[in-house]
Amino acid sequence: MTINHTGNRLENLWDDTEAASMSESEKLLYRSNLLGSDKRVTNYGGGNTSAKVTETDPLTGEPVEVLWVKGSGGDIGSIRIDGFSTLYMDKLHALKGKYRGVEHEDEMVAYLPHCTFGLNPRAASIDTPLHAYVPRKHVDHVHSDAIIAIAASVNSRELTQEIFGDEIGWLPWKKPGYELGLWLEKLARENPQMRGAVLESHGLFTWADDARDCYLTTLEIINKAAAWLERKSSGKAAFGGQKSPTLNPEERRNIAARLMPVIRGLISKDRHKVGHFDDQDAVLEFVGSAMLDDLAPLGTSCPDHFLRTKIRPLVIDFDPADPDLDAVIAGLPDAVAAYRDDYAAYYERCKHDDSPALRDPNAVVYLVPGVGMITFALDKATARISGEFYVNAINVMRGASTVSTYQGLPEQEAFDIEYWLLEEAKLQRMPKPKSLAGRVALVTGGAGGIGAATAERFLREGACVMLADIDADALTSVKTGLDAQFGADVVRTVLMNVTDEDQVIAAFDDLAVEFGGNDILVSNAGIASSAPLEETTLALWNKNMDILSTGYFLVSREAFKTFRKQDIGGAVIFVASKNGLAASPNASAYCTAKAAEIHLARCLALEGAEAGIRVNVVNPDAVLRGSRIWSGDWLDQRASTYKTDKDGLEEMYRQRSMLKRSVLPEDIAEGAYFFASDLSAKSTGNILNVDAGNVQAFTR
Template sequence: MAKDIAAGHIENQWDAGKAASMSEPEKLLYRSNLLGSDKRVTNYGGGNTSAKVMQPDPLTGEDVEVLWVKGSGGDIGSIDMAGFATLYMDKLRALKGKYRGVEYEDEMVGYLPHSTFNLNPRAASIDTPLHAYVAKKHVDHVHPDAVIAIAASENSKELTQEIYGEAIGWLPWKKPGYELGLWLEDFCVKNPDAKGVVLESHGLFTWADDAEECYKLTLDTINRAIEWFGEKTADVPAFGGEVHEALPAEDRRRVAAALMPAIRGMISEGSHKVGHFDDQDAVLQFVGAKDMERLAMLGTSCPDHFLRTKIRPLVVDFDPANPDVDGTLDKLKGMVEDYRADYAAYYDRCKYDNSPAMRDPNAVVYLVPGVGMITFAKDKATARISGEFYVNAINVMRNSDAVSTYQGLPEQEAFDIEYWLLEEAKLQRMPKPKALAGRIAIVTGGAGGIGAATAEKYLSEGACVILADIDAEALGATHENLAGRYSKDVVRIVEMNVTSEDAVAAAYAEMAVEFGGVDIVVSNAGIASSAKVEDTTLDLWNKNMSILSTGYFLVSREAFKMLKTQGIGGSMIFVASKNGLAASPGASAYCTAKASEIHLARCLALEGAPEGIRVNTVNPDAVLRGSKIWSGEWLDQRASTYGTDKGGLEEMYRERSLLKRSVFPEDIAAACYFFASDESAKSTGNIINVDAGNVQSFTR
């Protein structure tokens, strides 16, 4: 396995021994995954790869030439074999006879399904002709930062020739589509010795007749650009030099924690957004630089960058030398409104009679001098990926502006990409969002049975979840389980003692930075104790009240602060107990604390209603499975109280219920989901008993 060791070079990871036994489609997959594994080669979902392969026709049995190409919407870094579209090359060549000219090129996408080989259901991407009409067996199209820096420069053609000579050609900007495929074909015919081409303001195409050769050529082309920029920019101050020194890391997160819920509230009117914060070195260098605002206003160049990050970012008016967070918050609404007005004006200037209606006019990217970059999107993964795309754009701007003059896409071209009817059709095909998409939840006692089940229910319905618990070991295990099944993007953990004001405040600050705010608060942290009143010590009494009453108060108080900052409502759910309504022998401290929770919820329902904050209670009973409470002394004590052993306690609880059924964590989670979802949008101050029926706890 060869390895490039030059500083900054992308490593050649091709393993010839491993590839020797692969078929041509398998080599295509291998090459694609290797290229997509490095963000310097291409972004998530960006670029595409292809191979022309001889295969037997399923009808005739005769060998035919088949184009394997990344399907629409795929990602080469994570693609599998099912992610490739397969098309007959003879039919793709025949499509030229249907082409009526550039003004009709979008209709060519509708012909691609007629070229499908072997009934492959994977939809072909609009870039298919760009691969089909290059007369080489293997083609790579990627978006490397170093090459886009060439492509986005004012004199990109001259730079391409200076760096690559005649080996790599250049084509002017052209929107992806059928016409560009014909341009590429024409270039290849006229330049038979060329090994690739730089597309202005777009990216790189390379080609070869061997899979490994094509992979190596792609890396060599990128590494040549990296090396060239390294030589040319070594002594050039990035972005005109630093004018704002970055705040210390702890202060950066503190500022982000203050700004993100406020921004989120302002931009979530149409649909809830999830945030992502990035303060890596490349971001800090950019947001603290002299030329940051000038470059940011030019927008991004590569269409993939642009689609993920919008026409331009919003630069937050913040001076890290005089960090007045309150003053910035006071001005923030005006900044957001100005951005919306600017976006609406852009839409009005560029729209056509048949353009789709204006979409969300809010910024995706927010740049904060001395602090970092905040991105907001419909879900956490999209917010994170949008940030990654803008980091790619930062890398492009740094190199391009150091050797030339950086240029973004012309405004009309940018609009034509953003509001492309084909792009709109793709958006319309997207699946309907899940019920809790864009929502952010915190679950205290998140490592226990009820807490983990509730978190899982929320995750399954599209929410992001913070698991808070005092038990670090159990918290880690629950996180590993849920993150492994729902992705690490959507699950975070925080060790939190609900009786500590500082710990609770820190947990909410962490949630603000990680996800942008909060929508759903599940107070579930708990203990249980059993003792006759004369045996109840003051310490035991205070422990119950501290965790079950004061803890719920502290969690609620911080929640109200953040929910009111956002101004978009929210839902709080108290997991109380049947014992809060129905007294039990030998458990006065526990029952009283649980009754306190229920009444606190009623009080908060009154206070929260004007702000759209709903507060409701779920009362479980005898949820033994998965519960940490029922694994210790409480189990022994309750078994003793009712004159049974551990094995018979669940049966005893089941038989005493009206419905004669056991209650499980998932049952409580279902009730917590109901109160968190829009299904209960008109409910507050309510109680749901999930106890299989207990006449003493009937609400009245």
Template sequence: MVENGAARLANLWDDARAAAMSEPERLVYRSNLLGSDKRVTNYGGGNTSSKITQKDPLTGEDVEVLWVKGSGGDNASIKLDGFATLYMDRLNALRGLYRGLAHEDEMVGYLPHCTFNLNPRAASIDTPLHAFVPHRYVDHMHPDAIIAIAAAKDSEALTKRIFGDAIGWLPWKRPGFELGLWLEKFCRENPQAKGVVLGNHGLFTWGDTPKDCYAATIDIINQAIAWFEKEAAGKPVFGGPATRSLPAAERRAIAARLMPRIRGMISADGPRKVGHFDDSDTVLEFVNSSELRPLAALGTSCPDHFLRTKIRPLVIEFDPLRPDVDAVVAALPGALDEYRAGYRAYYEQYKHADSPAMRDPNAVVYLMPGVGMFTFAADKATARISGEFYVNAINVMRGASSVSSYVGLPAQEAFDIEYWLLEEAKLQRLPKPKSLAGQIAFVTGGAGGIGKATATRLLREGACVVLADIDEPALGSARDEFAKAFGADFVRTVKLDVTDEMAVASAYARAAVEYGGVDILVSNAGISSSAPIDETELSMWDRNMDILAKGYFLVSREAFRTFKQQGVGGNIVFIASKNGLAASPNAAAYCTAKAAEIHLARCLALEGAEHQIRVNTVNPDAVLRGSKIWTGEWREQRAAAYAMEPDQLEEHYRKRSMLKRSVFPEDVAEAVYFLASDMSAKSTGNIINVDAGNAQSFTR
């Protein structure tokens, strides 16, 4: 990055490791090293290539093959299958088909004809840039320190001043065939150059070996970082501070209050969004600065930045010295309407006859003085990455404005990238979103059998899940398991006693800060107890009522509050029990509390309907496997009630059922998913029994 005092990039190349690798493996190694540091390139940004001699599978002759990062990959995690492979002689033959700038996009259609060895990995639009650079090893990165040069008003002069003749400069040109020819011409005319800065874009470097190419990239970025440190020393950053940050706890409290409201307003007319909050020092320095508004209005410069963040952010007007959050809440609808109107005007002004239809006009990035940055996107990973991209943009603006004037990409060029027909084709190829994509589920008892199975089912459908449980070790294990299976972005955990009013409110606030709100509550936290009525102690009665009645009330009340803030409806599913409908011997406290749950759900369904809040109940029975309530005294007590051994219980319950089948956590989870999804969009106040058939618990 280009902050004062930034550490230099380390040269991580290991000769011994690289020596044992094949040429394609060294390309993967080089890419992973470069992608491991966000100061070198952002997520998914940049690409690497090697021109490798290989045997043609048809002729057996040696041919030159371009290995280049394929479309959609990320350098940090890319593997061999992430690279496209193309015959160099065929790529060079495309020159004869090129009809000029007006027909540049058609050249992308020829790239599949150049594929080597039937590789299914699609080649990216940057392929000609690597193909036509007359060097075997090429890196194209988006370092903040270099883009700060590329986005400066006097970018060309700064490049010359910093690097002399070692690094050249080319003006902005949209990636494609023409830019590839530009790069080739530059290399032929400047054989001494090690690379070139592309205006408003990034850095190209090359070398005669993979190690030399990697070292050139690292050295050039370090040279830029050192130059910025020297030039910016003692100068106020972003014109100096205009205000101060609120304490961390206050920042998070404000984020928890605002994010569900923003999320609701930008999700009302389309798919729901997921949020991310960033109050890092880098963000706070920018949002508190004197130049926040003029710089934010200029938009981002690098195409990779604004494709993730839109051309510019929305600044939320707020004075941390006189914090009036109520006024911010009141002003949000107008601010969002104004942003949408501005975006529509941008689209109408710069669109072409064949431009794709306008996409979502809502902002992605929201900047708030004293508080930080909110970002919203279709899923948590994209929201987080969008925030990371805007942090890159902040670093670029810091560097450029400290030594020159920052210049955003011209609006027409920005539009032409954002609504590029090739970009639209890529978007159209994306898989259809999963049924719960963009939805956030809050699951109590989330570390237990039914809770974990339910979380698994919702995660499989694309939901983000907040697991709440009082069992901290089990919660940690569940988090690790889900993070490995679905990705860390999709799961959060919170230790929660559902009987603690303040803890429940705090847990929902955490969900709001982490994801932007809650759409689905699965109220599942439970206990079990068994005793004849004359042996039922008041403490047992109270504990059942506390967890199974009061606990369900508290988490539901907080869900209603969140749903109403968002204004886009909501969904509550209670995990009650067959015992809430059918009495059982020696379980008066448990059965009564479960009956209270069921009636609470009915009451909430009545209250929630006008707000599009649906409330339904699943009644399991005898879910022994994986269930924590069946691991202790409850199993022994129920066995005693039926005069049998504990290990006979599962078979007893199976035979007792009408269908003669055992019930598992996954069966309950399937019912929860049905009720939480749009498959049951017109159902509320209902009960689904998942008990393999029990006539006593028929609801009618």
């Protein structure tokens, strides 16, 4: 595959009319969002922007210069005005008198809160000095792939001079911090003609005295670098050309579906991980290339890339020209163990006396020749974003290796960033994970009232959820609502008839590719029928058995297969019915199928216990709200059976319960959550009645 950058130019999106009425701080926000909206400019969460703005001091009433700069941990594409830190410039300049040298530069971060303007609670980032001390009003710092390709080349200084002449400076690699801020200030003051600087193995700084000019400068410099790379690489084979064939999309997805649960199980013994699969063209080009084995061990260069993707990826020993997937899977435990040992050795080589303890030694990025890239993290968004960062790294390696020689971050420098005490402090401030963080759930009947309520309950506790149903429109509606509440990363849907073996198997493959595996199955798909025995047709009987017994068997079987591949336990929750324990008139097919369902759960509890697979039952009764089975003939039939009408049926059910209360979908969801979570870690083979009290359904 040859390199082609045609049409890859950044467009000027600045609207003078829109910006005309903005304050300087609002222009900073506008500029930031424009830059961050394009991943060719900078990666998610990467880079930062600033403006030096004249404000009124709240104590003296006098005008003062205030630095507005992206706060710690923000993303310029989605930042809002409260995402910026604000600091007095005179106090930031006074900090120079406190600086004791590079050995003590980390202590300077503790002084930044003393410079805060306006009691702003937003913490300032480590890059604040790089913005504060550049003698211009506006500063952009971004991580464009085109620029980093130059910055990560062994002769990056010479390339920077060749491309930009004297208008863009260059600084050698230096860990972000106070000292680098002083270096950048010195470069800018001594070279007033410069409009920015390339930082080796890091990124780009640009500056101007006008917000619009700064934005346009950033675009211009990136486009100039991209055009130069295009000319230099025109007609050349990327990464030395193709070494391994690329499999077709269906084959790639099938292989990912088999690999991901096994990898997930191997790396989730301490905390559950969520997976992401990416087989875009850039990834396939790299994993099938002649230079994969040389470049992958070098790791990434830009600190933002490195922190998201770890020291290096794990390349899976898979030959798409002669695929033996069983052998590859059999070799995964040794491959993962070898990576962990290598990571632990890296830690031992590089650690300092005060280094934080060894963290998770498992890889984040897994490269599969001919197939694509798999990433794992503690949540879906991080897994996806980690993949995006590695695609950035691939783009950088492509450019650098085509026009020069790519170099990754030196090992000790990489370690000093990964185990930086300031990064450790940031990690320690992270909120405690939610109870289902990292867990993956499949909910059948997911578009109905109980299914949707259960999905929402799981999502609130940090799980990823796939909703399975036969009603495409209802699935879309439920997903739209859950996406708005929890984000699209964590919700998936699949059209699936639980009585169709092929569809069930395919759904679990989809689940594996989308999230990496499965931890929780809520078997909830259902129907209801009502007829006297002599009016019950064989077709009606079989339909109940197919959906409520065979369907539950099929989804449980596939869940068990995944659970055993992962070897990290699992939870199966059957949503059965009071009718599975208590006989009901004119509903023999339904009651018998529900009884079979409950007994199946008991059998599965016996089979799964040795593998840590728990199987439990939630028994609802008369859940009318949001339930589609109550919207058709079943409601009319039950109303007729109990000599009432539709309006009176819910009240009749409420009054017949011991507690005189209606049972809602949310009540069933709470029972399902209890059995899915570690709250019930020592419970299996149990039945939880959520029926407001029915003595006939007592299990003892």
